[in-house]
Amino acid sequence: MSSIPKTGDFLGHPKGLFLLFGTEMWERFGYYGMRAILVLYLVAMVQDGGFGWSNADALSLYGTFTMAVYITPLFGGWLADNVLGQRKAIIIGGLLMAAGHFTMGIPHSALAGQEVNVFYLGLVLLCLGNGLFKPNISTMVGDLYQEGDQRRDGAFTIFYMGINLGGALGPLVAGAVAASLGWQYGFVAAGIGMVLSVLLQLALSNKYLGDIGVVPAATLAQQRSNSDTKEPLTKVEMDRIKVIFTMSVFSIIFWMGFEQAGGLMNLFANDYTNRVLMGFEIPASWFQSLNSLFIIIFAPMVAIVWLKLDKREPNSPVKFAIALVFLALGFLTMVLALATQGQGEQLQISMMWLVLFYLFHTLGELCLSPIGLSMVSKLAPLRLASLLMGIWFLCTAIANKIAGFVGSYLGEGEEALGNAMGIFIGLGATALISAVAMYLLSDRLVIWMHGAEGQAPIKTEEQILNEELKVTASR
Structure with a gap:
C-alpha cells in the first residue's frame, strides 16, 4: 500500500492535493488553449500564418484528433498500471504533450516546406502524451486518502475546479496571444502551461506525494487474490x-x-x-x-x-x-x-x-x-x-x-x-x-x-x- 506523506494539511486537505490541482490545471490550460485555436489556425490563410485548409478538411482532422484523445488513455492507463506507474506516466506524458505544443509552435518560415508533416508530428505527440497523462492523475487524488476518509469527496470537488479553471484560462490566454502575435505563439503559450505542469510534479511530488503512484498498480494488487477462477456473469x-x-x-x-x-x-x-x-x-x-x-x-x-x-x-x-x-x-x-x-x-x-x-x-x-x-x-x-x-x-x-x-x-x-x-x-x-x-x-x-x-x-x-x-x- 502506498504511504501518504505527513506534510500537514492546507484548507483541511493534504498539501499533495493542491500539487495535483496545479498539475492538472496547467495541463488543461495547455490542452484547451491549443484546442481553442486549432481549427481557426487550419483555416486561416497562408499569408496569415495558417494552412488555408477548407472548413471540411479542418473539421475532419479535428474530429480524428479529438477521437484519438479519448482512445489513447486506454493504452496509457494499461502502461501505467502494468509497467510505468502513474507518476512516471504523468511525467512522460506531460513532456510529450509539451513537445507537441512546441512542435506546432515552430514558425513556418523555419520548416522549409515541411509545415504539414511537422504539424502532424505535433498532434501525434499530443495524443500520445494525453494517453499517458489523462487516465492517471485523477486516480492519484483518491490515493491521498485512507479508505473511508470523508474528505475524499471534497478533494475531488477541489480537483475538478482546477480542471475547469485551466479549461477557462487556456482559451483566453492562448487565443489572445494567437490573435496579437500569431498562431504559433498561441501554441507556444499552451506549451508553457504544460511545462509548468511537469515542473510542479518534478519539483514537489516526492515531498507532497511520497511514493503514491510510483509502483505500478498491477504490482500492488498481486497479493490481493491468488484465485484464477473466473465466475460466469x-x-x-x-x-x-x-x-x-x-x-x-x-x-x-x-x-x-x-x-x-x-x-x-x-x-x-x-x-x-x-x-x-x-x-x-x-x-x-x-x-x-x-x-x-x-x-x-x-x-x-x-x-x-x-x-x-x-x-x-x-x-x-x-x-x-x-x-x-x-x-x-x-x-x-x-x-x-x-x-x-x-x-x-x-x-x-x-x-x-x-x-x-x-x-x-x-x-x-x-x-x-x-x-x-x-x-x-x-x-x-x-x-x-x-x-x-x-x-x-x-x-x-x-x-x-x-x-x-x-x-x-x-x-x-x-x-x-x-x-x-x-x-x-x-x-x-x-x-x-x-x-x-x-x-x-x-x-x-x-x-x-x-x-x-x-x-x-x-x-x-x-x-x-x-x-x-x-x-x-x-x-
Whole structure:
C-alpha cells in the first residue's frame, strides 16, 4: 500500500492535493488553449500564418484528433498500471504533450516546406502524451486518502475546479496571444502551461506525494487474490451491462452534438458572429472558455436542485433524456439566430446567441456526464469495471469522430450558412428524438439496474456537487 506523506494539511486537505490541482490545471490550460485555436489556425490563410485548409478538411482532422484523445488513455492507463506507474506516466506524458505544443509552435518560415508533416508530428505527440497523462492523475487524488476518509469527496470537488479553471484560462490566454502575435505563439503559450505542469510534479511530488503512484498498480494488487477462477456473469450482472451499453450508445448522440463546440461553432464564431464589444473585437477562441466558466457557476446550482428534489429527483435515464433536451435547445437557439437575423455571406449574428448555445449545452453536460461516470462505476461487475469504463470513453471517442464528420458539411462562404442551418436542425431533431426514446426506455432500464438506482444512501450537498464537477474528468 502506498504511504501518504505527513506534510500537514492546507484548507483541511493534504498539501499533495493542491500539487495535483496545479498539475492538472496547467495541463488543461495547455490542452484547451491549443484546442481553442486549432481549427481557426487550419483555416486561416497562408499569408496569415495558417494552412488555408477548407472548413471540411479542418473539421475532419479535428474530429480524428479529438477521437484519438479519448482512445489513447486506454493504452496509457494499461502502461501505467502494468509497467510505468502513474507518476512516471504523468511525467512522460506531460513532456510529450509539451513537445507537441512546441512542435506546432515552430514558425513556418523555419520548416522549409515541411509545415504539414511537422504539424502532424505535433498532434501525434499530443495524443500520445494525453494517453499517458489523462487516465492517471485523477486516480492519484483518491490515493491521498485512507479508505473511508470523508474528505475524499471534497478533494475531488477541489480537483475538478482546477480542471475547469485551466479549461477557462487556456482559451483566453492562448487565443489572445494567437490573435496579437500569431498562431504559433498561441501554441507556444499552451506549451508553457504544460511545462509548468511537469515542473510542479518534478519539483514537489516526492515531498507532497511520497511514493503514491510510483509502483505500478498491477504490482500492488498481486497479493490481493491468488484465485484464477473466473465466475460466469449472473443474470443481474448481464442486465446491468445492458444498461451500460444502452446509455453509452445514447451518450454518442449527446457528445456528437456537444463536441461541435471546438469545431463548427468555433468557425461560426469566427466568421458569422459580431464579436465587437465596446470597440474591442473578442477573439473567436475565447468562446471556448464559456463551457468551463458555466460549469464553475452552475454546477453548485444543479447540485442544489437535485438535493432539493430529494425523492422526486429523476433517475439516471431520465437525466440522460433531460440532457438531450438541453442539447436540442442549444441547436434551436442557433436555428432562431439564423432565422431571425437573415442570410447572406456578411451575416453577423449577436454573440449572445452563442452564449445561450453554450449555456444550454453546459446544463446538458451537467445532467449527463457525471451520471454516466457514476452509472458505470456502480453497475459494472468489479472484474469488468475498467473494460466497461473503457467502453464509455470509446463511445465518446466515436462521438468526436462523428462530430467532425457532421461538421465537415459546413462548406464555405454563403453556402455555409444554409448548411449550418441544416446541421443545426438535424442535430437538434436527433437530440430531441433520442430524448423521447430514452425517456420511454427509462423504466425498463431502471428495472435492469436491479436496485442499483434509487437505493443509495442519502447524499450530502457536497457529495452531489462533487458528482456534478466530475464532468470535466471525462473531457
